[in-house]
Amino acid sequence: MAPKLKISSSVIQRLGKLKNPSTCRLYGVIFDDSLLVLSFSLDVSNTYNSRIFQLSLPAEIYLCGVLIVDGEEEDIYKAFKDVDVTDNPLLLKYSTKITECNIETFFYIHQKLEIASFEILSEYDIWQKFTYIRLEANLSLNSQRWNILETIEEARKNIAAGKAGFYLPKGNVYLLGEDAVDTGNSELLNLSINYEGIGHSKHDVKTPPRVVDAFSVSMYLKVSKDRLSDEGVKYAPVIQHVKREFDCLEFQVKIDALAFVRRDILTTTLYSTLVESACRNLRLLERAVQHELSVHKMDSFKIPDIVHFRPQNIGHLLTFIFPTNEETALEFRRTLHDFLALPRNQPYFRNGNIVKFQGDMRKNEPLINPHESVPSPGIVDAKVALVDGLYAYYHYMQDNFDDNGWGCAYRSLQTIISWFRLQGYTEKSVPTHNTIQKCLVDIGDKPYDFIGSKQWIGSMEVGFVLETLLGITIKINRVSVGEEMASLGPMLESHFATQGTPIMIGGGVLAHTILGVAYNETTGDIKFLILDPHYTGVEILPTILSKGWCGWKTKDFWKKDAFYNLCLPQRPVSRI
């Protein structure tokens, strides 16, 4: 029987951006009797292919089929051979020439292609059904001479051979082997959605959270042998004492592996999933180490870090280890951009883009994208344009710094800079008030005694600092009276659609951050999505939302007779 086919809405969106005929690979997860397609990649490189890419996928997501864009399916049967996870690979044909019914899907069953119908799942639907499990562990290894690769390989084989045990603090569950079914704990895990931690109220928000709420798992390694097993040596412990000078490589290998699992997964299934995730991680590491060994002298050799990303619309997290050499890393990022059909004019795999996990957030760390939990503006037939990507909400009193009454523009600036960081455009840290003041003194905008003062800054200063510290160009938009704000709809819409950066607005009065606009062209009805830096409380999303510190405001929000300056940061191009 043919499996049911489900396709993530993100795949459909990405298809819409394809222009040229190409052959692609499809990746997805199989559950119950369904195949859920989550993402695809292009065949672009001879050296980087779907087999290697699979190591970067969370466990349970596999190569599952072939996508043909505007082409013939000549060599799909050969391509099907790479699909290990199912006997019924998927063929998806997409046409850029027509707009209706441009997707055709077939399952390859008994040497024949059979037409399949499909259902589209939104990212929110998928998030409700699936979650991430994040395995973090450390292997302390040492090797004589330089057989570091063999040592890691051996560790991986041990894990694959069932030497690992896992512990899931949620539910206090130990997973100690595939035969755990015999020990009675094969109940459903029920990794239900933790609404509290992410600040979602259950009803109104239809996007998955930006901060990933992965369930953490820790690892154990079995040092005892199994009953009746023939593994290893049988002799009593002896000590081989070798007196010879040699270099020993002591290394700590970090495992940071992901699995994409159903929230109602059975504990018994989870064991092999976690083993697979650890093995993918270590294979990725082996490849990275192999590369590093080929280009570095031993004394400067380092194991690069494992990092996770979630580029917009890719549909799932990705795990990579980038070369330590910046040139090579750039080359790899370029390959990835092409491989995933991501534009080359915007960073997706820089340090700032590294995905944030709920478990890694410090207490009172600024919230990420609080506006995503704000209900819709409530304007009929509105054109809506919002900030693109991620930013952190900076406001009064954070980091134990009392700027109540004067620091609002500084905070708005910090929010903007966090956007550039989180989009990967810069790795500069978010500047403190003092750094901002020093910058303005350095460029001669302010006298020396400005440093350490409690003087306000305005949109112009915000622009100077962005230009000076980040090398970003800005546009200043002057509004002579607040009433005029109501006419800015098209301008703001265009800004968010093309630049997507948060806007700082100041002037005669208090400073704010504008994150979006909604307006009706015919009625002239307009609302502004405002992030208010004057909030003095702690980082509790429900409070921030219910008290309107982040929310849609009408044109009456602006003082009719005051003047305003908008600082519109421009998105840099081509820094991947």
Place this chain on the structure above:
Amino acid sequence: MGRTVYAEEYLLSYLMSLMRPDGYTIGLILGQSTAQKDYVVHLARTPPPAAKDVIEETLISSTTSIHSDTTPKYIKTINDIPDTWVADHAKHVTRMLPGGMWVLGIFVIGPGDSFNDNNSVLRLKSVVTTIRKNLGSNKYLYGNNDKENLILNFNSITQKFICKSLDIDTAGMLKPAEWKFQAKATKWHQLETCIGFDRLFVIPLDKNPDTLKKQLQDILKSISETVNSALIVIEGEHRSPDDAVEAIGRRKKDRREMKSNDSNSIDKTLHASLYVPCPKIPSSNVSLVSCSASMRLVGQLVSRTFVHQKASIEEATTALKQDIMRSLASRLEMHWDSLIEEENGSPEENVTLHEPPRRVLVALPQSKVTLSDYLFPGEGPQEALVSLQELLDLEVQESSVQKELELQADPSEFYEDNEGETAPMDRAKDPTENNQLDLYVIALSLAFLALVAAVLLHQLY
């Protein structure tokens, strides 16, 4: 309420057999102790110091050796009990006990009630204190339990026995304890595991060379940290420390409708697994250490422990961990004691294989509880019989020595090549290593030989 001590019934006749009209016999009480109860598995007479046999040399410590010449073959009064001698006996016996069992105290058989005489009481207390001190000298032996120690007095005239417990912490107060001889005093749960060691310890170049003993102690310390951090899982079930060992396997059976022939589960061996945690770290790192030498601990250690019928998971796991460490510590201690001189003299490169004695297990008569003995390379089960006889006063058949649990290593495996097993073929492109070249040469030679052979064959047929 005082402690209750349960001893196997047949031990009473053993005590009777040790009675003598004109003197005292002293020995050790061996078993398991819990909060309120003690389970005695064996009583072992301390061998008379003057006996001339092999054991003497190892048993006797230098301080008592002069003394021993004048000691008669039996002890005339309580005050004549040679406490360091008994303490040394206790240490040797402790090595033979499974984890979770200890030298619980001492017994004295003689014509009189020692507890009625202040001097005798002081002497007995001092013997116990000396034992505790001696057992505490190597902490990985886990020789001292944290409970009270027992002193049993058996009056050879009245044939009455009195038992008291001694709490070292409360200024040596003696408390009455109830001693009961019983058949099958407790049912024992038997736990087994087998640890596969393979770990490389390196000695950094900039570190002054330690004595071998110190190096082995460092290894013990490191292994102890690993073992103590481990999660122990019995029969694949993770359970709370307070659960009873008895409960293991029940859940399984409930679901499987309890097979009728499966009821005698207590006689089954419970298999335990050790899992070492791998706590997460912020990022990977590598460090290069220049070393002057390496020590690779490799081999398997078989552990078998016994816990009383009502034991908790925590008692069982503690016993297991202590057994592993006690066994490893015993071997290494015996090994360094056996070395005549330090072998640090030779500065040139060399490979030394240290072969500590291996563990064999011997079941106690009328019990499934097994004790260990350690055999050096070349020693056979008959050596085990000698020490069992001397140290535990046990006559056992050679056939009851379970000697195949841990095998003797083949030393040639470790000497055949300086690189040997520890350094498999290097794949890294390191120009300073020419092994790879050697291997190519070998491979080429082999290929050439094959070619020659093929040509020859071709010509012949």
